[in-house]
Amino acid sequence: xxxxxxxxxxxxxxxxxxRLSCAASGFTFSRKPMSWVRQALGKGPEWVSSINxxxxxxxxxxxVKGRFTISRDNAKDTLYLQMNNLKLEDTAVYYCAKxxxxxxxxxxxxxxxxxx
Numbered sequence: 001x002x003x004x005x006x007x008x009x010x011x012x013x014x015x016x017x018x019r020l021s022c023a024a025s026g027f028t029f030s031r032k033p034m035s036w037v038r039q040a041l042g043k044g045p046e047w048v049s050s051i052n053x054x055x056x057x058x059x060x061x062x063x064v065k066g067r068f069t070i071s072r073d074n075a076k077d078t079l080y081l082q083m084n085n086l087k088l089e090d091t092a093v094y095y096c097a098k099x100x101x102x103x104x105x106x107x108x109x110x111x112x113x114x115x116x
Contacts, residue, residue: 001026002024002025002026002027002098002106003023003024003025003026003106003107004022004023004024004095004096004097004098004105004106004107005022005023005024005107005108006020006021006022006094006095006096006107006108006109006110007020007021007022007023007110008020008021008110009093009094009110009111009112009113010111010112010113011113011115012086012112012113012114012115013114013115013116014086014087014088014114014115014116015085015086016086016114017082017083017084017085017086018083018086018112019080019081019082019083020036020080020081020083020094020110020112021078021079021080022034022036022078022079022080022081022096022107023077023078024077024078024079024096025077027098029072029074029077030053030054030074030077031053032053032098032099033050033051033052033053033098033099033100034050034051034072034079034096034097034098034099035047035048035049035050035051035096035097035098035099035100035101035102035103036048036049036050036068036070036079036081036094036095036096036097037094037095037096037097037102037103037104037105038090038092038093038094038095038112039092039093039095039105039109040089040091040092040093041092045095045103045104045105046061046063046092046103047061047101047102047103048060048061048064048068048081048094049061049064049068049070049081050070050099050100050101050102051070051071051072051079052100053074054074055071055072055074058070059101063089064083064090067083067084067085067086067087068081068082068083068084069081069082069084070082079096081094083112086112086114087114088114088115089114090112090114091112091113091114091115092111092112093109093110093111093112094109094110094111094112095107095109
């Protein structure tokens with residue numbers, strides 16, 4: 001059974017930082033590209049970033065480019081998202097997803113709230 005468990009969210013002030021984690025199990029993580037997706041209240045899912053299976057190819061949505069960094073540790077079956085200089089509009093539930101450019105999150109997500 002595929003499981004994706006996100007963690008690391010919280011309440012942060014504008015300009016702050018958070019690091020999200022996604023623990024994966026039930027599939028061969030090291031062979032799969034992975035993505036981060038977010039969904040703000042009342043809106044549809046928004047793709048944030050993707051990374052290929054070995055971490056050598058990465059892409060970001062324009063809205064987060066230069067502020068967010070995706071990475072992975074295949075030895076730990078874990079995906080990460082370092083978020084710096086957070087903005088109010090980054091408030092959303094963040095999910096990890098299997099696949100390149102995917103918006104189909106499979107876990108329960110982790111809430112990120114940016115508020116002053």
